Every structure is written in structure tokens, then in C-alpha cells.
Amino acid sequence: MKRFFAMLIATAVAAVALAGASCMPKSGSADKNPIVNPGSDYDVDLRVDDVEATLKIAITNEPSEIQMLNSLIREYNKSYPSVKVEIMEIDNTSSFNNTLRLYYQNDCNNEPGYMPDIILSNTEDMHTLIEWGILLDLQPYIDKSVEQGLLDLDDFYPEMWRLGKKGLSDSQDQYVIPRSMDRVVTHINQAIFSECFKDTPKEELPFTPVEELYAQGKIVPEVGWTWQQFLATCAALRKYYDGVPSKADGYIIDSYITWAPVYYSLVKSAGADIITDGEITVETLKPLLTELKADLVGNRYIAPSSTEKQANFEGGAGAMMFHSAYASRWYDILGDEYNVTSFPLYGSNPRIGTGIAGYGIFSRGQNKGPGGRVRGRDLAWTFINFMISPEGQDAMAEGGMTTAPIRKDMADPAENAWGRDLMNRGINMKAYTFGTEYCTPVDFYTPFKTDCYNSLLEATGLLFNRAILTDYNVDQAIALCRQTINYEINR
Amino acid sequence: MTSKGGIGKRILKTVKKSWAGWLFVLPLVLGLAIFTFYPMVMSFIYSLYHYDGVGMVEDSVVFRGFGNYIEAFTADQDLMFTIPDGNGGTMFNRNSVFYTTFRYAVITIPINLVLSYLLAVLLNRKTKGIGVFRLLIYLPCIIPGVVSGLIWRSAFDPAGLVNYWLDKIGVDVSGLTWFRGETTAFPTLIITGLWGLGGSMILWLSSLKNIPDTVYEAARLDGAGPFTRLIKITVPMSTSMIFYNLITGIIGALQTFSTYTLGLGKQSGLYLYAVKIYEEAFNTASRYGYASALSWILFAVIGVLTLLIFRTSKWVYYGEES
Amino acid sequence: MKAHIKRKTAIDIAFYILLIVLSLVFIFPYLFMVNKSLSSELLVKRTLVPFFPWGWDQDGLVWCRPTFAAYRNIFAGKYNYLKNTWNTLKIVLFNMVAVPLSASVVAYGFAKLEFFGKKFLFALMISTLLLPSMVLQIPQYILFTSIGWGQSAKPLTWPNLLGGGAMNIFLVRQFMRSIPKDLDEAAKIDGAGPFMRYALITMPLCVPILIYLLVGTFNGYWSDFFGPLIYLNVKDEYTLAIAIFRDFNSNYKMTEVPNGMAAGVFMSVFPAILFFLFQRRLIDGVMITGMKG
Structure with a gap:
């Protein structure tokens, strides 16, 4: 009896295994999103008029972020009244990027359109999003805007724009448009x-x-x-x-x-x-x-x-x-x-x-408007373009973002919306431009592969934690850090 | 019954007899196939690949053979058995997840078994109101895990209750770091686990009830004291329950996830195996392949231990036919 | 004779005292939780926070009294746990119907009917109890994501229609086997089909074990943590357990403890009520598990 059952189990398992082996997913096989990441060379349409569509922006669920973004949206809607801008709040207690990854899986495997069109990111976090193909290469937009005289890069701090580029390198492409200069x-x-x-x-x-x-x-x-x-x-x-x-x-x-x-x-x-x-x-x-x-x-x-x-x-x-x-x-x-x-x-x-916080565009956003005629990313670019304009920067400041703006011509805190109010109350706003x-x-971490950036940051943070905040032996903490970094960069 | 008429007729006969039964157990068969066996096989297959959950990126699915397993034992920072000691040499990694989980199981399983057993023996009487006490001791098991995590976290906070009382009786509490200290976190975890004894106690009580009173009477008449009765009668007759509890205890202890519920999942001395698997698969990374390999290592360990216990289970007395 | 009775009474008293002490120790978490939930904000800012909600605050200036502020906070203020509770209830109620139904159907097949491969299937089912759940979680997650159930509570509910869990099937089967066979036999002779016999005769007799299953399923899914943790990532869809975890456990602050405890009291109330109502049956139900040996 036992023998018989054992054989039964063996054949059953073998059959399932065979079936299973043929089911090992290939990269991208479960992908249902019809729009693909267009890479670095694609068509750009800068003349997007007001259209009835919805834009989704993903931010953390900090009340200050929400308030500031609402202010920006209000001003944006003055030029684009039919565009409904929705805020997607992502819980800040678990990792922002991680949740985006899960949403991205859902978007591709199940519900195209689930992902937001515009994503808040910063110098530290953007590398992973670029690696995963979630952020769009924005260089074509910038190049064409400069070419048509709609954008003058001299208005901005180039050192800061560099922090939104892939690999933080001047020779690479821009993925995140900075909205402000942040410094400690x-x-x-x-x-x-x-x-x-x-x-x-x-x-x-x-x-x-x-x-x-x-x-x-x-x-x-x-x-x-x-x-x-x-x-x-x-x-x-x-x-x-x-x-x-x-x-x-x-x-x-x-x-x-x-x-x-x-x-x-x-x-x-x-x-x-x-x-x-x-x-x-x-x-x-x-x-x-x-x-x-x-x-x-x-x-x-x-x-x-x-x-x-x-x-x-x-x-x-x-x-x-x-x-x-x-x-x-x-x-x-x-x-x-x-x-x-x-x-x-x-x-x-x-x-x-220093670092920057800014917005990127989802590379595979669905097309918008009646009949899907307007490309999602083109509409998203209108929002970002507004954000870096003086009106946009003022709107953000009105909404509470009182940090140095990304525009050189708005640097004086006493003159501009971002610092005026607080300076009048006696706050030493020079700190943000000093x-x-x-x-x-x-x-x-930039010399190495993108997917180890976060681990390198984690390892170094851990080193500081152990060496300074605990009773750990400093030499040992350093040796452990070296070992971890070595492991991560050679994976 | 001869086999005249052939296989076909035999099959038909079986089907006629069984069709109703099959229909009733069909949900189970489907459920097992889809949600147990298929995942189990796939899990093993995933463990042989580097499988990055994002799945849409190039290179996210790469065959690795047993590479994941090798990496788990030799290169993974959290699991490794040896770490550099700062002077150029290596030392034993006391914070290795393997070691921490092993220590946890080795300490909590015996404690849980013995203490809950003693509790059950203590409460296995027919005195008035004993039911109330049983209830009260079982009560902590009904508190949802998340809530009890919060309770213990705040009770053992440096500003929390335990320190408050210790301070009242004059103990110096400034050095007592409970959950946050490197060496004190682990014992604190063990202590907070003790409140779950009520659950096991209830199971013991049921098996103790099966020991007929007559045996005890006879022993008492023979002059056996309470302690002798315990060792010579109660324990031997509950070995089947001990067996069951031992196995479930091992399976449970090795998969403890409660440190994550406490909010301390990745803290050095408290990093348990189940949390590690969760972190690898769902939290910081999404390395499904590697995490699957880790879970199969766990499966193998549990399998081996269970087999060992079954093999050496001659000491178990089955009181009744199951 | 008298000395003997005296000694026995002394032992009895000592015994009771021991039990009372033990009970106090075990009930301590509950008392702690309730007391903290009534503590005011100022009180928890002290260096050493007292047990009862009465006390002076850190600077010794304000005498703090117990307050219900924390309870108001969790429903109105920063947290909105009513929505989360409703999310949890949706999952729990579905399962409370699906699990007993599914488990009893399968158990009836094992208990009262004969079919080819019955012993094998039963042994197979029991052996799955040894599987560490971790092994199955990852592939199940991948499976569910690929069919589109990735960000919802569906993986926590629908699969339970297929069997409802090996342990539950086992329990119900044990119970069904202990029911006398006469009624079932009589009905069979009268020509009733298996499904009628299941629904009209066996099921009504199974009420005790079904109640046990109902309460067990409620408790299991009310406090289920791991499932919602990996499947629910949008704040509005969180169950109560995950909401409390994200708000209090994962960025723990002593000053938030009263709110957390109030949420905890709220969350513990329901299982506690069920327990007190059905405790007799529950403990008996566990006894049945014990009998398998």
C-alpha cells in the first residue's frame, strides 16, 4: 500500500514540476501595459492645450507636501482648467519606492493606468526608479524646450540640475526636474x-x-x-x-x-x-x-x-x-x-x-483625453514646466514650501514669496542660501551599478549608527562596512 | 471478483462508488493543487533563479542553479557565520540570523512546553471556580498580535511601566535597556513570549482529561505522593500530546514573525529568519528567487527535525485509536 | 482527623493564592492597555510613566486625570479607524461564511462517504500541515499578482472557498465521526442523496463545531497580519491590524502610546466579547482537537 502511494506522490510531483518548469516567467512576460518606455529618443509635443483629462501625482502623505502641491495645482489650473490633477498619497512609513514598485507590478500585470503620471522623488531615491524603468528620460523635453526658446537653463543653478541627472553626472540625461534646492x-x-x-x-x-x-x-x-x-x-x-x-x-x-x-x-x-x-x-x-x-x-x-x-x-x-x-x-x-x-x-x-527634491514622469503612463489623443507624458510635462516657472515657484512658496527655489532669479529671501513672510517674522532665511x-x-556611490546605491547608503548609515550611537568597536564597524560594500558592488 | 471484463469495468465500478465522495472533496483537491502544490513546486523553481520581482527589467530573471543557496551560506551579510573582528581576523557572528533563530527556538520550545505543562497540571482540578482562572490565564492569547506588540514595546520602554515599578522598589533603571540594548533585547523577547503560555495550557488540559481518574485512585491507594503521580502517571500518559506540541512548537518557533510586529524586525540581536525572508521578498528588495531559496532552507530544516522526532518516537503512548 | 483537614485547607488556601497571583500576572497586559489608553498626553511625557492614569506631569505642575481623549482621537482626529474596521469586517465576514461551509462539505466527504483514494487524500492533506507557510507565501503572491488580484483583499478571501484549511477540515471530520450513524443510515435507506443527507441531517448536528469554526475564523482573520501586510498597500484599504501597525508599531513613540492603546482596546474588544460568549464551546472544541492523539 505504502509503495503504491509513494509512487503516486512521485508521479504527481513530477507532473506538476514539469508543468511548473515551463511556466518560469521570462522578463516582461506578464506585461499588459500597452505603452512602453520610449527610452531616450522619442517624439515630444510641447504644444499641449487644455484638455479634459486626469493627471495623478504621487507624493508622500506629509500634510506639508499635500498643502504645497494643492497650492501649485490651483495655480496650474488657471492655465489648464480642464485638467483634473489628483494627488496619490503614499504612506511614508514603508518605503516610498517599494510601494511604487508594487504599484508598478500591478500596473503592468493587471491595471494599466494604476501608476501615477508624475512622481515625487529626490537625489537619493531616484536611482532605483531609473533602474527599474519607472522614470522617463526627460532630456528630449529639455532639449526641445531650449531649442524653441521656451526654457533657458541659465535661469537655474546647474549644480542643482545635475542632481536630477542619471548617475549625478553632467554628461547624462535628466530624469528628475528639481523643484527646490535643499541643503542641510x-x-x-x-x-x-x-x-x-x-x-x-x-x-x-x-x-x-x-x-x-x-x-x-x-x-x-x-x-x-x-x-x-x-x-x-x-x-x-x-x-x-x-x-x-x-x-x-x-x-x-x-x-x-x-x-x-x-x-x-x-x-x-x-x-x-x-x-x-x-x-x-x-x-x-x-x-x-x-x-x-x-x-x-x-x-x-x-x-x-x-x-x-x-x-x-x-x-x-x-x-x-x-x-x-x-x-x-x-x-x-x-x-x-x-x-x-x-x-x-x-x-x-x-x-x-545638499540634494534636490523634484518630480519625474512615469515612463509608461497611459494616453489621456478624449480618444487618448494626448500622450500622458506630454500632459505631465506641462505640469512640470509650470512648476519651474516663476509663477509655479511662487505658488509652491504660497503653499508653504519655504526653501530656496531652483531659480537663480528668485534667490533673495526678502524679495520673494518663499522667504518674505518668514523674514518679516524674524526667521533667519539666509540659512537656505548660505x-x-x-x-x-x-x-x-556613482561609480558603481545603480542597484547597489541603496545598499551602499544603508551600509554607510549603519556604520555611523554603530560607531557613534552604540557601543560597537569602531574598527569592527569599519571592517563590517567594508565587507558589506565589497559584497554589494561585486554582486 | 475476477478481472474478467477488464480494466474498463473496474474503473466504471470505482467511479460509480466514488463519484459522490469526489464531488464533496473537490474543493479540497482544487485548493491543494492550486494553492499548495503548484506554489510549492514553483517556489523551488524560483529558488534556482535570480528573480527580481519587478519583472519588467532586463536581467530580472536569470538562472542560477544553486547559487542562491550558496550565497545564503557564504555571502549574505545577515546570515553569515563569521564576520571580521576589526583586527584583520574573523569572529563568530553572534547576530547571524541563523544563530539568532536557532537560539530562539532552542530556548523557547522547552520553556514553553515545560511551563505550560506545569500550568495545566496545576489547573487540572475540579475545585470551585477553576474555570475562571483558566480563562484569565488564557486571556492574553486573544489579544491580536499587533496590539500585544505595542503593549510590550511600551511596557519595556525606558520610560515605561516595568522601569517605573523597578524604580519604585529601588532598582537602578538607567542601565536597563530592555528591547534596545544589544545584549538585553533577546531576553526581553523571551520574557514577553511567556504570556502566550495559556494557549498551550488549554491543549494540555484536554489531553490530561483523558487520563482516567481510576489510575490516579489506584496510585493514591498504593501510597504514591503527588510528585510521584506526576512523573509516573501523568507525564507518560500525555506523551502523545507532548509529541504533537513538540512538532508544532518547532514549526512555530522557527517561523516567528512577532519581532516584526513589535516594530523591531531588523534590529541586530532580534533578526529572525521569517523576518529575513519577508524583507528579502517584500520589503526592501523584491528578490523572489533568493527569498524562495531561503524558505526552502527553512523547509529542509523543519523536515529533517520532524523526521528525526518521528523516527525516535517510540516513547509515545497512544491512548486511543485515532 | 482534625489535623488532616486543617492541613488540607491550608494547602487549598495556598493554592488559591498562587492562582490569584498567576492570574494577575497574566491579566497584566489587558490592565496595562486599558490604563494607558486612559492616560493623558502630558502624563506619558514623563521620564517614568506610572501605571494608573493619575499622576503629576513631567514638570510636577499639572495633575493629570484619566481621559477619553485617546478614544476620540482614533476615530476623529488623525486616525480614521472606522474605515479600517469596515475593511477588516468585510474580510472576516466573508470568511466566516466560506470557511465553515467549505470545510464541512469536504469533511462530510471524508467522514461519511467512501471513495477511491480517500485515505491517500486525507494523509496528503494532513501532511500539508507540516509545510512552513513561508514557502507558499511568495509563489502565491506572484500567482495572485499575475491574475490581477495584487493590490486587493481578494487573495485573503476567495481561496478559502476551496477547502477552508486542512486543520478545520480535520476538526469537522472528527466531530462528524462522533455523531451516531443511525440517522444518516436511516436517511440513506429512505433514498436521500448524499447532498441532502449532508445539508439536512449532518449539518444541523454539527452546530457546536461550526460555532467553534466561526469564532476561530473570526479571530484568525480579525487579527491577521501577514496577509494584509503584503496585499494591501493603500492606506484606505488597510485592515485594522495593519493600520495600527503602521501608525504605532513601526514608528513607535512613547507620546503616541495612549492613542495606540485606545486603538488596541478597540481592536481587542471584539475577540474578547466572542470569547466570553462562547468560551465553553471553544474550550470544548479544543478538547476535541486534543483527542486525536
Whole structure:
């Protein structure tokens, strides 16, 4: 009996296996989307008139993003009233790119049209989307617009446009159109600063205060302060915190030290690099890591990862935060307690981390309008084109995006919508335009294949996490990082 | 019955007898074929390929033979058994997912079996109100996993309840990092798992009920004390349940996903195998081929262990015919 | 004699005390959850948050009282769990119909009918219980995506019409075998076909085990985590379990704990109610599982 059944099972499995083997999918075999990625050389129609169609834009579900985009859409609809622009909010807690990937699978395998037409992305995340073929090569649009005099690239910061190009290289094509220049700044809680330094005479302050604000009793460091001044400020704040019972357990700054723009600023300023000339040179980071650990964690300025805490700048407990987000986001939460200054300059050759956020177009969007006559990507380009115009940049600023715009002619915060309002309230908006000469993008991974970029960033972030925020042996953390990077680039 | 009349007639006869039965079990047959056996075979086939889930990119499906398996044991950063020690040499990787999962299973399975068994023995009486106690002890098992993850996370938070009480009785809580410390996270996980004992306890209770009271009476008359009764009667007669619980325990422990529900899925000392498979397949990457290989490794391990237990199962006493 | 009774009573009392202590320990998570859900926001900002919702806040200035604010938050404020609850209910209710139906049909085939390959099929079904579910998840996901069920809850509901789960079939079969055969035999003699016998005679007698299945299915799908995790990626379609996970567990903050606990209390209430209503049957149902040996 048993034998019989065993044979039965064997034949059944064999039959299924045979059937299964013939079913191994080939690349792209399940693809149902009729529109293909047109690559880098395709027809462009710049004269798209108002048409009854729907455009979908995918963004993260941050209230500030939504608000800003709504403002932009309102202005856009003034020139294109029949176009209905929908916002697709993607949950920020799981990976944005990951969800897009799942949507892309669904779009191709099942529901063409499920994917959004326009996608929010940034310097860090766009590489994967380009690799997967989700983002469209926008160079044909740019070239034709320049040719027809509709676009003048000199109006913009070329260093910033480079950060939306494939491989972050000037010689490659543009995939993401930047909407703003982001750089790491230091967000300040000026109420805490003023409390802490209220009895210190001006000459003895560890930094140079902003003159206009000092006269009003608000003590805020002026842009261009150095790392040494920053450390001295932290020391003074630490003393202050220790004197107040409710703050004694707290931390001074949310440093985001494991976030690439922040740590890479310091790495480059220290003259080290993770990859030099295509070789792994992680060991050069050791002095920096040891120094940061002693200075920041040893003195209790930042929270080690073994506590669940952070300094909690957002909640009003932390005094400072390194981040690149725009001022109004924190102003809306902290109100008059908020101010901002530049990222402290480290060493003699300082660097400030930068990147861009911008929009790309889905390469395989469906055609729009009655009869599908208007190409989806052409309609999407009208939106992006509007976004980089002065009207568009103003609209975004009205909607709360108070960071330096991508246009050179709008750089002055006192004159333009993005900074005017906040400057009037005493916010030090110069921080967002200070030090453009120091700006460095995070680009150490560019010599390698696109699909390992994220892993390299992850490995380096992990290195900083382990070496600084935990009790890990620094040498071992570096060796592990080297091993991971080696593994990833040779896959 | 002779075979005169041939195979055809025999087949017809079988069909006549069985058609109703087949109809009734048809859903099961279809379900097994489509949702169990087909996926199982495909899973193995995927494991022999580099299969990138996006599927629309060139090079997303490439044959690798056993490359995935080799990579899992020698090159995968999370699974490797040895890591560099910073001085040019190598040391044992205490955070290897293999090792963590192994440790977890080896510790929780015996603890769970023994403690829940003792609980069941304790509550296997006919005293008044015993039902209430059984209920209360079983209660934590009804809390949805997500919710209990949140409860434990906040209870063992440095600002949370456990520290609050320890502080009240004078223990210094500043060094107690519970879930976030490298060495303390694992024990904390084991401790929080103890509240699930009620589930196993109920199963034990049912098997204990099958031991007739007469046996106990006889033993008592012979002068056997409670402890002797436990070892000589209760345990031997529940071996079939022990067997069942051991196997389900192994299968369950090796597939624990609760660390992900806690929100701590990838933390160094807590990275369990099932979470690793999930991460590879659905979360950060979509390397279906590699993840399938990992799941087959798990299957193989479970298979071998189960086989071992079956082979050495002479000690099991089957109280009744099944 | 008296000494003997005294000793016995002492043991009994000690025994009760032990049980009470154990029960308190086990019930601690529930109490914790309810207490935290009533704690006010200020209270949870302390360095060490107390158990009961009464206490001074961090700076020692405000005396905090228990409040229902967290409950209001989860339905009106930032979170909108009614939609998620409805999503969960849709899945659960479908399965509560599909699973008992499907499992009992198949179980009847195994329990009361004879057919070629019955033993083989049964053994095969039981052996699938040993399969780690992880092995099947990935290919099933690929299968479902390729037929277009990728971003919906369909993979969590429709497949249950085909059998409803090996364990469930097993349980129902055991139960059916323990029903006396006379009624069924009598009906067969009277000429009733198998389907009529199943529907009109066996099923009504199976109510206890069906109730067990119903409650088990409810609990299983109400708190199902992995399934919705991989199939549902749009916020509006999340089930309650995933919504709570994304909002609280994955970016855990102590200050959000009261809201999370309120959501937790809400989510635990339904299984708890079912449990208290049907606990007798549930425990008995588990006893039946135990009898297989």
C-alpha cells in the first residue's frame, strides 16, 4: 500500500514540476501595459492645450507636501482648467519606492493606468526608479524646450540640475526636474537659546548672533558659524539643561547623523571619503567617527540608540536639529520658538550636504483625453514646466514650501514669496542660501551599478549608527562596512 | 471478483462508488493543487533563479542553479557565520540570523512546553471556580498580535511601566535597556513570549482529561505522593500530546514573525529568519528567487527535525485509536 | 482527623493564592492597555510613566486625570479607524461564511462517504500541515499578482472557498465521526442523496463545531497580519491590524502610546466579547482537537 502511494506522490510531483518548469516567467512576460518606455529618443509635443483629462501625482502623505502641491495645482489650473490633477498619497512609513514598485507590478500585470503620471522623488531615491524603468528620460523635453526658446537653463543653478541627472553626472540625461534646492541647515529653538544665553554678555557668546534679532532679545547664531563654535554652544546648552529638572534627562540636538546628507558633509569636510577613485576607503573615516562619538555622545549632546529617545526638537524639547526640510514646516509646529541658521562649517575645507527634491514622469503612463489623443507624458510635462516657472515657484512658496527655489532669479529671501513672510517674522532665511559654494551632493556611490546605491547608503548609515550611537568597536564597524560594500558592488 | 471484463469495468465500478465522495472533496483537491502544490513546486523553481520581482527589467530573471543557496551560506551579510573582528581576523557572528533563530527556538520550545505543562497540571482540578482562572490565564492569547506588540514595546520602554515599578522598589533603571540594548533585547523577547503560555495550557488540559481518574485512585491507594503521580502517571500518559506540541512548537518557533510586529524586525540581536525572508521578498528588495531559496532552507530544516522526532518516537503512548 | 483537614485547607488556601497571583500576572497586559489608553498626553511625557492614569506631569505642575481623549482621537482626529474596521469586517465576514461551509462539505466527504483514494487524500492533506507557510507565501503572491488580484483583499478571501484549511477540515471530520450513524443510515435507506443527507441531517448536528469554526475564523482573520501586510498597500484599504501597525508599531513613540492603546482596546474588544460568549464551546472544541492523539 505504502509503495503504491509513494509512487503516486512521485508521479504527481513530477507532473506538476514539469508543468511548473515551463511556466518560469521570462522578463516582461506578464506585461499588459500597452505603452512602453520610449527610452531616450522619442517624439515630444510641447504644444499641449487644455484638455479634459486626469493627471495623478504621487507624493508622500506629509500634510506639508499635500498643502504645497494643492497650492501649485490651483495655480496650474488657471492655465489648464480642464485638467483634473489628483494627488496619490503614499504612506511614508514603508518605503516610498517599494510601494511604487508594487504599484508598478500591478500596473503592468493587471491595471494599466494604476501608476501615477508624475512622481515625487529626490537625489537619493531616484536611482532605483531609473533602474527599474519607472522614470522617463526627460532630456528630449529639455532639449526641445531650449531649442524653441521656451526654457533657458541659465535661469537655474546647474549644480542643482545635475542632481536630477542619471548617475549625478553632467554628461547624462535628466530624469528628475528639481523643484527646490535643499541643503542641510541647523534648525534652532530660539526660546531655549534665549533662555540659556540671556545672562551671557554678547562678547562671550560661543557664536556671533544675528544682529537684528539680538536687538529683540532673540539669540540666534549667525550663518557661517563653525563646528568648534557649535560644540561650544552645545556645551553651554548642556550646562543649562542639567540645571533644569525637566530637561536634565534630555538631549540637545537631533543630529540625524546617520542620514547621508548630514554625515557626508562631515566626511568630506574632514577630507575623508567612503569611496575614492573607485576603491573602498572607509578606514579614512575612523578619526572622524572617533571624534564624533567622543564629542557628541560622550558629552550627551545626542541620544545613543539604546534609549528610545531623541532630543525631540519637534516637540520643543531639543534645542537644535540638523535637517534639510523647509522652514515653514517647523514654524507651523513651533511658532515663535523657531529659527534657523546654517550648518556649522567643519574644518578648513567645509562642506554642506545638499540634494534636490523634484518630480519625474512615469515612463509608461497611459494616453489621456478624449480618444487618448494626448500622450500622458506630454500632459505631465506641462505640469512640470509650470512648476519651474516663476509663477509655479511662487505658488509652491504660497503653499508653504519655504526653501530656496531652483531659480537663480528668485534667490533673495526678502524679495520673494518663499522667504518674505518668514523674514518679516524674524526667521533667519539666509540659512537656505548660505554657502552654495560649499554644497556637496552625496555621490560617492556613482561609480558603481545603480542597484547597489541603496545598499551602499544603508551600509554607510549603519556604520555611523554603530560607531557613534552604540557601543560597537569602531574598527569592527569599519571592517563590517567594508565587507558589506565589497559584497554589494561585486554582486 | 475476477478481472474478467477488464480494466474498463473496474474503473466504471470505482467511479460509480466514488463519484459522490469526489464531488464533496473537490474543493479540497482544487485548493491543494492550486494553492499548495503548484506554489510549492514553483517556489523551488524560483529558488534556482535570480528573480527580481519587478519583472519588467532586463536581467530580472536569470538562472542560477544553486547559487542562491550558496550565497545564503557564504555571502549574505545577515546570515553569515563569521564576520571580521576589526583586527584583520574573523569572529563568530553572534547576530547571524541563523544563530539568532536557532537560539530562539532552542530556548523557547522547552520553556514553553515545560511551563505550560506545569500550568495545566496545576489547573487540572475540579475545585470551585477553576474555570475562571483558566480563562484569565488564557486571556492574553486573544489579544491580536499587533496590539500585544505595542503593549510590550511600551511596557519595556525606558520610560515605561516595568522601569517605573523597578524604580519604585529601588532598582537602578538607567542601565536597563530592555528591547534596545544589544545584549538585553533577546531576553526581553523571551520574557514577553511567556504570556502566550495559556494557549498551550488549554491543549494540555484536554489531553490530561483523558487520563482516567481510576489510575490516579489506584496510585493514591498504593501510597504514591503527588510528585510521584506526576512523573509516573501523568507525564507518560500525555506523551502523545507532548509529541504533537513538540512538532508544532518547532514549526512555530522557527517561523516567528512577532519581532516584526513589535516594530523591531531588523534590529541586530532580534533578526529572525521569517523576518529575513519577508524583507528579502517584500520589503526592501523584491528578490523572489533568493527569498524562495531561503524558505526552502527553512523547509529542509523543519523536515529533517520532524523526521528525526518521528523516527525516535517510540516513547509515545497512544491512548486511543485515532 | 482534625489535623488532616486543617492541613488540607491550608494547602487549598495556598493554592488559591498562587492562582490569584498567576492570574494577575497574566491579566497584566489587558490592565496595562486599558490604563494607558486612559492616560493623558502630558502624563506619558514623563521620564517614568506610572501605571494608573493619575499622576503629576513631567514638570510636577499639572495633575493629570484619566481621559477619553485617546478614544476620540482614533476615530476623529488623525486616525480614521472606522474605515479600517469596515475593511477588516468585510474580510472576516466573508470568511466566516466560506470557511465553515467549505470545510464541512469536504469533511462530510471524508467522514461519511467512501471513495477511491480517500485515505491517500486525507494523509496528503494532513501532511500539508507540516509545510512552513513561508514557502507558499511568495509563489502565491506572484500567482495572485499575475491574475490581477495584487493590490486587493481578494487573495485573503476567495481561496478559502476551496477547502477552508486542512486543520478545520480535520476538526469537522472528527466531530462528524462522533455523531451516531443511525440517522444518516436511516436517511440513506429512505433514498436521500448524499447532498441532502449532508445539508439536512449532518449539518444541523454539527452546530457546536461550526460555532467553534466561526469564532476561530473570526479571530484568525480579525487579527491577521501577514496577509494584509503584503496585499494591501493603500492606506484606505488597510485592515485594522495593519493600520495600527503602521501608525504605532513601526514608528513607535512613547507620546503616541495612549492613542495606540485606545486603538488596541478597540481592536481587542471584539475577540474578547466572542470569547466570553462562547468560551465553553471553544474550550470544548479544543478538547476535541486534543483527542486525536
